[in-house]
């Protein structure tokens with residue numbers, strides 16, 4: 386039976402960042418991806434925002450990997466000419482409740498060590514964003530946007546140059562724990578199955594990461610690893626030049642998402658979204674009628690928005706550990722040795738800010754592998 390040192394399951398931005406960071410390491414690495422190419426699921430269906438890390442509870446993995454990941458990502462993008470822009474972001478409040486919530490967001494961010502935030506008055510908001518109606522806002526200069534496809538392509542090519550093997554259209558269908566390795570069974574493009582041995586496994590399977598842990602013999606219910614799908618739809622401005630939007634503009638976040646926001650993109654367009662709806666099945670259809678909910682939500686702070694300004698764009702599905710009833714759930718970035726699965730690393734529930742955090746998550750994985 387063939388043998389490799391490390392198998393990475395999933396070639397989204399997380400699997401790719403992990404492969405890039407580990408490829409310096411002199412190990413034989415294979416990346417398995419069920420789609421015909423990299424980054425065809427959540428990693429290409431998001432807002433492409435490099436988050437500053439202001440929302441997440443102090444000390445959480447989301448907070449720590451976002452703040453570290455943001456610096457690593459800006460550094461990588463500028464070193465390797467990966468398109469990005471540090472636009473800055475306004476979190477705005479247009480009513481009493483929102484104004485009260487801005488205070489809590491500010492205090493949390495300062496507690497997390499983010500020092501470059503400032504409050505804006507109504508007049509200052511108008512100077513920065515004349516079309517936005519808001520009473521108060523927090524301005525964070527450190528938020529930006531990145532071309533996610535170029536980022537993933539960079540990780541992919543750099544990993545290949547350092548001899549990482551990529552196997553596309555290859556789906557993992559079974560994992561058996563043996564004494565000193567894992568036997569991994571895959572479905573190959575022709576439909577045949579094939580098994581090989583791997584000394585370490587890194588589960589970067591996004592929306593299916595709970596199932597991969599289950600294949601290996603872990604109990605997702607007991608470990609609280611079950612993924613809940615939470616769909617987010619986007620609309621796009623038909624005529625972006627109608628609006629003078631220069632920054633990212635967000636309402637205060639809800640319990641489950643960051644609120645429908647305005648994101649200028651690198652091509653000069655403006656996207657609105659995502660919304661958030663828990664769903665049972667994964668599908669990426671956009672419901673045209675949802676534009677009325679978008680209109681109602683966004684026109685509260687962009688009053689010149691009209692229904693004919695909106696055209697359907699894309700949708701993504703968040704791999705959430707938090708069910709509709711739960712409160713905050715953190716990323717799982719776990720060396721499963723303590724659960725009886727040595728050399729098996731689980732990355733589960735990597736929703737937002739996973740893109741921002743990708744290099745910091747990869748650094749953590751590297752530490753697990755080095756100390757194994």
Ligand SMILES: Cc1cc2nc3c(=O)[nH]c(=O)nc-3n(C[C@H](O)[C@H](O)[C@H](O)COP(=O)(O)OP(=O)(O)OC[C@H]3O[C@@H](n4cnc5c(N)ncnc54)[C@H](O)[C@@H]3O)c2cc1C
Pocket residue numbers: 394395396397398399400417418419420423424425426427428429430431432433434435436555556557558589590591592593594616617618659700701702703704735736737738739740741742
């Ligand atoms: C609507 C939305 C907006 C977001 N906005 C932002 C944002 O602005 N900023 C930010 O930082 N983060 C954002 N995120 C989060 C970010 O997109 C994710 O954290 C990140 O893309 C997760 O990457 P991943 O590699 O874990 O998952 P994926 O990209 O889903 O990759 C997992 C891969 O595993 C493969 N796979 C699964 N099962 C198997 C199997 N059995 N065998 C082989 N391959 C398998 C899949 O095909 C897939 O390619 C957003 C997410 C959503 C949904």
